[in-house]
Each structure stands twice: as structure tokens, then as C-alpha cells.
Amino acid sequence: MKERRVELYDTTLRDGAQMEGISFSLEDKLKITEKLDEFGIHYIEGGWPGSNPKDIEYFKAVKDLSLENAQIAAFGSTRRPRLRPEEDPNLNALVDSEAPIATIFGKSWDLHVTDALKTTLENNLQMIADSIEYLREHGMKVFYDAEHFFDGYRANSDYAMETIKTAEEAGAERIVLADTNGGSLPSFIKQVVERVREEIKVPLGIHAHNDSELAVANSLMAFEAGVVQIQGTINGYGERCGNANLISIIPALELKYGVEVVGKEKLRKLKELAHFVAELANMEIPRNQPYVGDSAFAHKGGVHVSAVLKNPRTYEHIDPELVGNRRKVVVSELSGKSNLIYKAKELGIDLDEKDPHLQEIVNKIKELEFLGYHFEAAEASLELLIEKIKGRYKPFFELERARVISEILPGQPPISEATVVVKVDSKRVHTAAEGNGPVNALDLALRKALTEFYPELKEIKLVDYKVRVLGSEKGTAAKVRVLIQTSDGKKSWGTVGASTNIIEASLNAIIDSMEYWLMKECGKNEKRCGKEGN
Template sequence: MVKLYDTTLRDGTQREGISYSTDDKLKVTERLDDLGVDYIEGGWPGSNPKDIDYFQKVQELSLKNAKITAFGSTRKPGVEVKDDANVKAIVASGVEIVTIFGKSWDLHVTDALETTLDENLAMIEDTISYLKEQGLTVFYDAEHFFDAYLNNKEYTLKTLQAAVDGGADTIILCDTNGGTLPLKLKEIIEEVKSKVDLPLGIHAHNDSDVAVANSLVALQTGVSQVQGTINGYGERCGNANLSSLIPNLKLKKGIDVVTDEQLAKLTEVSRYISEVANLNPPAHKPYVGDSAFAHKGGIHVSALMRNPETYEHLKPEIVGNSRKVLVSELSGKSNLIYKAQEFGIELDKDTEEITQVLDKIKTLEHQGYQFEGAEASFEILMKKAMGTYQKLFELEGCRIITEKTEGLTPNSEATIKVKVNNQMVHTAAEGGGPVNALDSALRKALIEFYPVLEEIHLIDYKVRVLDGNDGTAAKVRVLIESSDGHESWGTVGASTNIIEASWQALVDSIEYGIKLKGDN
């Protein structure tokens, strides 16, 4: 029976840029429990006030699947275990399960702990024995185990025996530096299994980009607990990625570590934890990434439409994800037909319109446009080519002035004249920059006709210089992302003039949003 041990809230927080509040950690705990993991490592009670607060509040949650574990170290050298502050904090945390890490590598004992090899063995046994006496289940993390084994096998095995003598329930072999490759890891685990009569676990780091592979090999070799983090978050290059391990185990190895219903929540949980961590969701991660089932090549899409198994190893819905077909200069007619179906447009591959749209896309992408992140602009382009698109307004003209005074922040003003429903509107607005002023003036001109603009907001604005060799005369691509609070959409513009490129993307964004809200 394989058990999933999640350390997103402890090891995962050691990733650069991640800092969860107590409330964040409690919300993540509920999502992980809902996903079906067996153990959630909540943190290190003795290390900081936030983790102490978490262990008090997590007891109020009604968890259905997971058990909360605390993390800590063996007692300090020369200190009675009952007097060790970290050990006391673990006991006071109220958990039933604790994971204690100890030194496997003689190098760390002498150089990091600055104690004797015998004292380190005593520290391991004393700590585990004491915690067992307190009625706790104890998992022992053998830190730096694989490096230690290769450097001093005899002593490393003594550290495991100390854990056995202390009464550990499971011993977890840790590739802490992430430098062990799968075949060597398998060889070492097989040797350990012949010498240690306790259940084993694996804790792999990803510094050699094989943490998931190492975890799968370890499980195939007979370990019964696998540790990791959602999205592979962790220090340096991260930990074994549970977002990949869970579906690999269930779908590829036939090990039901979660139910079908729980597996279908995997993508949602992955993206939720990304948002809580204030990180962009990992677009190209297997199974859960936004691009995990994205198809761009025309030949691929053509085959996909006949049978998805031609270019997908499983149905994306199984892990809560969805298929995405991209449109670019690499597209074929199949890409356009697929996208047209998404937009509710019936297209035949033999029609003249589809050839025109395909040629137009390839021409525009050659000019600097990119429709992969601007599907709203692509939908508008397709409807224009089909003759089914109705513009909501006409630009008659605009003027933008930016004033800069020494020592003061620049200020921009846009004056705009547009025709809406055969009515001429002439207005002006100020902004922090020329694009902001233009956006404000356009909205001011249109709001009386399309009140839903109050709900539509620009949430991202990106500019990319397409050919830096032309200096300030270079062509630029502008990508705009907008949202109504429920849905978001991307639009694109390209020009040697940044205002023109911004205008193109801005108009598409506003028109698409108005039509989406049905106010047209």
C-alpha cells in the first residue's frame, strides 16, 4: 500500500519567493485533504511562531483523508532529549505523527553538527525513543542518505539501525542534494532493504531533474511512502512533483493512491496552490499545466480530430485539465476548423474562407502578431474573414500629448473622436501614460452606449520588442489581457509605433468584452 506524504507546506515553502500566511496554509491543507493525500506535513513547530499558530488552528479543521504531521530534528548534541526545545515544541503541537530528520552522512556530523559519530547515533535513537514514549507515530527522515551511503556505507547503515532501535515506524531515504540518478538509487535501496526490516519511504529533490523518476523507481523497488510537493515546489530546483507522481502512480502503475473523483481535481489543486503562493501556474508541467494538452502543429491537430489518442497519452479531463489547440504560422486547416468549432462557427476545410484566414494569420504572424496568447483577437479575425463581424464603433481620430516637467511625474492626455451608432463622440481623458490616457478616453466615449465597460478591466499589458537591431524604431508586439471578474481574454497588436500596437489590442479587447457581456 503506497502512502502519499505531502510537504508543500514545509519543504515547499523553502522555494525562493514563497511565503504562506497561517490562513493560506489552512486553506491549502483543506485542498490537499480533498485531493486525497495521506499525510500533510504542516511545518516545524519549533522553528517559528507561524507554524506554532498553524498547528493550533489546524486542529479545528474537519479533515476527511489526511493526517497532519509535524517536522523536526533530532535533539541537539549534549542535550537531554526531554529538555530539547524543538522536541518539546513537537510534543506540544498536538499531532499524532511526527517526522524527525537526522544526519546520515559522517561529513555532516563532524562538520555541521560538530559532534562525534557516536553522539549522532545516540541523538537519533534517543529522540525517536522519547517521541514513541509520548505515544507518537514516528517517521525518520535519513537526511543526505544516498550521498552518505556512497561515502561511508558502514556508518550510514548504523544511523538507520539507530532509528530502528529507537522504534521508528518508517524510515524515509532522502536524496537531499538531488544528485542521485535512478539506477544508482535503485541499487542502493535494494541493498538497504536486505539490511533494514522496516517500511521505507523516498524523499527526492530535483537538482538532477530526476526527482519524479527516482520516486517511481523507489516505489518499484518496494518503498511504501513517497514524499513530494504540489508543482514540485521546494528549495533550489524543488522536490518530487506530486502533480506528476499521483497520476503516474494511478494511471501508469495501477496504484490507486487517490480515487477517480480526486484525480479529476488535480489540475484545480495545482493552480490553486500556485495562486496562493503568488506564482504563475506552471504552464508546461505534465498533466496540470495549461499547455500540457496544447497542440500547435497542423499535422498533429488533423490527427487529433480523428482520434485524440494519436497525440495525447490520456484524456485531459481525467486530471481535470482540458485540450487547447493553438493557432500560429505553423497551423493547418485543421487548427482553424477546431478553433472555429469552439467559437460556434461552421467551417469546411475546402472553403475559400478558411484558406484566406490561414493566409492572413501567417502574414500577420510574419509581421509580428502572435495569436497563441490572444485568442480573442483570433476569434475577431476569423469572424471578420467570414463577414460576420460587426464593429461597435469607428475611430475618427485621436491626439495624445505627454507633458514632462523636470522633477515631476509625466502626465498624458488623450483626445479622441469616435462614431458610435452614427453618433459622433468627442472627449478627452488624462492618464499616467499615453496608453492609459488612450484607454481612459476610449472608455469615457463608449460608456454611455455600453455600460458593461464598468465591469471590464485591463489586468495585464506586455510589450515585446521584436527586432532590437532597429533600436527605438523597432517593431513591437503588445499583448493585453482583460477580465470581467469571471472570464479573461487576450488580444494582440503589432506595429513600429507602440501607440498603434496598443490601440489595435485595446480595441479588440474592449469590443470582445462588450460582445461577451451581450451589450451590443
């Protein structure tokens, strides 16, 4: 299929922005436009200039960008039933946008014509023709988006076909078939596209929604049936269940069908693009999102890891680096020796099959995970555990005891006070600190005691704190797992603690966090940490 031509049409800035929880600023939209252009997207739908002031400003501002690959499209609808084209504010807003391309949608489903537009089937055809002709007279290329085409085809195939034939005769340069409700199956999509190709000579496109979790599959079926243009959004953002996810479609075209759409070098920036847009959308990418999720190439089961180490093809459909991702081996209670050896190598720890401590480490991990620990997101705790069992860890301090008292007075903020006794070498320090909660108070008290010996600990701070209740049916007696993320401003690391007591679980995670930093920084360079208290 290498001779096939495929156009990528991105509608993240319009359709994607209609997703609940997403609101792009004008600056966001311009940044995304530049990123999409840099990646090699062919068409970028910037918005609907007839719907809001922000999109009007976008089309003014986008003209100042130096785009190399993409053409900008403005979105709108056919004229209103009782207005002439020159009277229609929506069509005039498209013209005023000065975008080179107008993508307009019209009705393909007779139900929408009679019940939504409240007009006749004949008038709807005239609206399609008038609108396309008017925009072309003003120098715009027109892509006609046949809204609800597949539902319309089911209900009245003759009329649905008549609408797109009208668009073709009026001069539309692309006719895009839309599965607007997202309810069609791939086999039906392919069947209909093949029928349309027999009667329509204008290049076709597909615009699929994901309400049945089939938008990517439907887009690829339409491609197999002969469409030239595939529309979608980055990360599948869009109204209701979203749109076809270009982040999955692009590598499928490049790596499965062998069709060059952006090229191998740009494909390596796929994960970067997905995360860039997600950041501006203020949305998290699911860890299991195909191709670009952090778990897309993660291996947890011991049998899987053993095979992947011998030949990655055994459990990976592509090389992760082709899409800018990486292989990840997870250590858990399901792990075997292969997981641990691979993970140790990632962490820079010398560990192989002949190591006498290997089975002891595997057993300890499984024991701790049974008790509620979770090392997938706490690699610093895992590294500490390995080093301790191998006998290479040198303790930097010993916590002899800790106590927390919380005082709650009606109408006043609660106060927590923590006291700790810490021993470093032969010196004991007894100190206290107040915090806005028991965990904060403990963190401050422990840090206060240790900075007397290791002043560099002032550089690190807790940046994330998560608690998960394990066995919630036990109510307040349930075990809890605490995951914390700590940073020194240059790097961050995760640690874990588990207990039926949330304070103990939190303290264990905090101690691991400090021990890990001291091991990495002071263990390598004793001059890095001067024991001021000695």
C-alpha cells in the same frame, strides 16, 4: 502492481515553504491542510514546531479541523549532541505539538557527523536511538528521515546502513531515505533502495530533491524498488530547485503503474489542487508543467492537430480530463487548417474544410504573425479576424483619427492628452481625455466617444497590459507586440496589436477589445446596446 500500497506524504507546508518567494500565513496553511485532506493525501507535515511561533500556532489550530483522510506530522531533528532527550527543546516542542506523528531527521553521512555536528560517529547513533525512543515514550509514532542517505551511502555505505538499522531497532515506523542534495541518478536510487530492503524490515520511504531535475524520476525508481511512502510537495515547491512534485507523481502512480493512491474521482481534481496551492503561494504555475499546466495538452503544429483530431492518443499520453485538464489547440503561423477548424469550433464559429474562406483565414493569420501578432493569448482578436474574413462582422464604429500629446515638466507627473474622431453610422464625434500615460489617455478618449452611442461600454475595463519588444537588436526602432486583457466583470478576453509604434499597437489592441465586446453583446441582442447618441 495494483496490490501495492503507497502512502503520500506531503511536506508543502514545511519543505515547500522554504522555497524562495513563498511565505504561507497561518490561515494559508490551514486552508492547504483542508484541501490536501479532501484530495486524499495520507500524511501532511504541518511544520517544524521547534523553529518558529507560526508553526507552534499551526499545531494548536489544526486540531480544530475535521480531517477525514490525513494524519498530521510534526517535523524536527534528533537531539543535540550534548543534551539528553528530556533537555532538548526541539524534541520537547514535538511532544508539545500533540501531533500523532513525529518525523525527525538524523545524519547518515559521516562527513556531516564529524564536520557539521562536530561529534563522533558512535554518538550520532546514540542520538538517533535516544530521540526515537523518547518520542515513542510520549505516545508519538516516529518516521525517521535519513538525511543525506544516498550521499552517505556513497561515502561510507557501512555507516549509512548502521544509522538506519539503529533507527529500526529504536522503533521507527517508517525509515525515509533522503536524497537531500538532489544529485543522485535514478539507477543509483533503485540500486540502493533494493539493498536497503534486504536488511531493513521497516517500511521504507523516499524523500527526493530536484537539483538534477530528477526528483520525480528518483521517487518512481524508489517505488519500483519497494518503498511504501513517497514524500514530496505540491508543484515541486522547496528549497533551491525544489522537492519531488507530487502533482506529477500521483498521476504516474495512478495512470502508469495502475496503483490507486487517491482514486480516479479525486484525480480529476489534480489541476484544481495545483492551482489552489499556487494561488496561496502567490506563484504562477508554468504553462508547460506536466499534467496540470495550461499548455500540458496544447497542440500547435498542424501535423499534430490533424492527428489529434482523428485520434487523441497520437499525441496525448493520457486523456486530459483524467487530471482535470483539457485539450487545447493553438492557432499560430505554424497552424494548418485542422488547427483553425478545431479552434473555430471551440469559439462557437461554424467553419469546416469546405468553407471557401478557410485558406484565406489561415494565410492571414500567418501573415499577421510574421508582422508580430500573436493569437495564442488573444483569442478575441482571432475570433474577430475570422468573422471579418467570412463577411459576417458588422462594424459598430470607425476610428477616423487619433492623436496623443504628452507633456513632461521636471518635478511634476507627466500628463498625456488624447483626441479621437469616431464615426458611428453617419454621426462623427470629436472628443478628448487626459490620462496618466498615452495609452491610458487613448483608452479613456475612445471610451468617452463610444459611450455616447454604447453606454454599456462603461462596464468593461482593461485589467492587464503587456508589451514585448520584437527584434530588440533594432533598439528604439524595434517592433512591439501589445497584449491586453479586458473584463466586463463576468468574463475576460484577450486582444493583440503589433507595430513599430507602441501607441498604434496599443490602440489596435484596445479597438479589438471594444469591437469584440460589442460583437458578442450587441450583435446578439440589439436591445442590449442602445445608441444613445442617435
